[in-house]
Amino acid sequence: MWSDLSHPGATMKSNAPSAGAGFLRIEGLAKSFAPGKPVFADLSFTLDRGEFVCIIGHSGCGKTTILNVLAGLDTASAGHVFMDGRELAGPSLERGVVFQSHALMPWLSVRRNIAFAVRSRWPGWPAAQVDEQVRKFVALVGLDGAIDKKPSQLSGGMKQRVGIARAFSIQPKMLLLDEPFGALDALTRGTIQDELMRIVRQTQQTVFMITHDVDEAILLADRILLMSNGSETADGYRPGNIAETVQNPLPRERTRAGLHHLDGYYALRNHIVDFLVTRAKAT
Numbered sequence: 001m002w003s004d005l006s007h008p009g010a011t012m013k014s015n016a017p018s019a020g021a022g023f024l025r026i027e028g029l030a031k032s033f034a035p036g037k038p039v040f041a042d043l044s045f046t047l048d049r050g051e052f053v054c055i056i057g058h059s060g061c062g063k064t065t066i067l068n069v070l071a072g073l074d075t076a077s078a079g080h081v082f083m084d085g086r087e088l089a090g091p092s093l094e095r096g097v098v099f100q101s102h103a104l105m106p107w108l109s110v111r112r113n114i115a116f117a118v119r120s121r122w123p124g125w126p127a128a129q130v131d132e133q134v135r136k137f138v139a140l141v142g143l144d145g146a147i148d149k150k151p152s153q154l155s156g157g158m159k160q161r162v163g164i165a166r167a168f169s170i171q172p173k174m175l176l177l178d179e180p181f182g183a184l185d186a187l188t189r190g191t192i193q194d195e196l197m198r199i200v201r202q203t204q205q206t207v208f209m210i211t212h213d214v215d216e217a218i219l220l221a222d223r224i225l226l227m228s229n230g231s232e233t234a235d236g237y238r239p240g241n242i243a244e245t246v247q248n249p250l251p252r253e254r255t256r257a258g259l260h261h262l263d264g265y266y267a268l269r270n271h272i273v274d275f276l277v278t279r280a281k282a283t
C-alpha cells in the first residue's frame with residue numbers, strides 16, 4: 001500500500017546535496033513589524049532532504065512568521081530562502097501547508113476539498129485520476145468512510161486529518177506544519193502523531209513543524225531548533241533567533257509508547273524544558 005506513495009524526491013536521498021549543504025537553506029532571515037525591533041534577525045538554518053525538523057519556542061518568538069515566509073505567504077524584511085538550489089518567490093504547490101486550524105472549505109465534501117488541491121497541482125489530469133489520488137490519501141489517514149461528508153459533520157481530529165491528507169495529496173517537496181495537533185485531545189493527538197510519523201517515514205518527506213509539545217518534538221523530529229524571543233537587554237534590543245540546534249539521539253524507529261524507556265530520552269527532554277524555562281527569554 002505504501003510503496004506507490006513516494007513523491008519524486010523520495011528516491012533522491014542518495015542524490016541529495018552532501019550533508020549540511022541543505023535542501024532548504026535559510027540565510028540571514030529577518031522580519032520586522034515595528035521599526036528597529038525585528039521579531040528575529042540573522043536567522044540561518046538548513047534542512048536536509050527527508051529530514052524532520054521541529055521548532056520550539058515561547059509564544060510570540062516568531063515561529064509562525066518563519067513558517068509563513070517559508071510557505072511564501074509572507075515576505076521577510078531581509079535574507080533569503082532557497083529550496084533545492086532555487087530562491088523561493090511566493091507560494092507554490094511544491095510546499096504543502098497544514099495550519100493550526102484546518103482551513104477546509106466548509107461547503108465542500110472531504111473528497112472535493114482534496115480534489116480541489118489535486119486539480120490545482122495537476123490541471124491536466126482526467127477526473128478519474130484526480131479521484132484515485134484523492135481516495136488514496138483519504139485512505140492513508142483512515143477516513144474512507146467519511147469521504148463524502150462535509151467538514152461540519154466531522155470531529156476536530158477528523159478535520160485535521162483531512163488537512164494532512166490534502167497537504168500530502170499534492171506530493172509536495174516539503175511539508176510545513178504549524179502546530180497541526182494543537183487543538184486536539186491527547187488521545188486523538190497521539191493517534192495522528194503515529195499516523196503522521198508513519199507517512200513521513202514511508203514517503204521520506206521533508207518536514208518543518210512548529211510545536212509547543214516537547215514530547216511531540218522528541219517523537220517526530222530528527223533535529224529540534226530551540227528559538228529565543230526578542231528581548232530588551234542591558235546592551236539594547238536583541239532580536240529572536242535560533243539559540244540552539246539539538247540533534248535527536250534516539251533511534252529513528254521509536255514509538256510514542258516506548259519513548260520514555262529509551263536511553264537519552266530524559267536527558268533530551270530536560271535539556272529542552274530547561275531551555276524554555278531559563279534561556280528562551282532574557283527576562
Ligand SMILES: Nc1ncnc2c1ncn2[C@@H]1O[C@H](COP(=O)(O)OP(=O)(O)OP(=O)(O)O)[C@@H](O)[C@H]1O
Pocket residue numbers: 033039057058059060061062063064065066
Ligand atoms: N501581521 C502582523 N503585524 C504585526 N505584528 C505581527 C504580525 N504578525 C505577527 N506579529 C508579531 O510578531 C511576533 C511573532 O509572531 P508569531 O505569530 O510568528 O509568533 P509565534 O512564535 O508563532 O507565537 P505562537 O507560539 O503564539 O503561535 C509577535 O510579537 C506578533 O505580535
Ligand SMILES: [Mg+2]
Pocket residue numbers: 063064065
Ligand atoms: Mg504561531
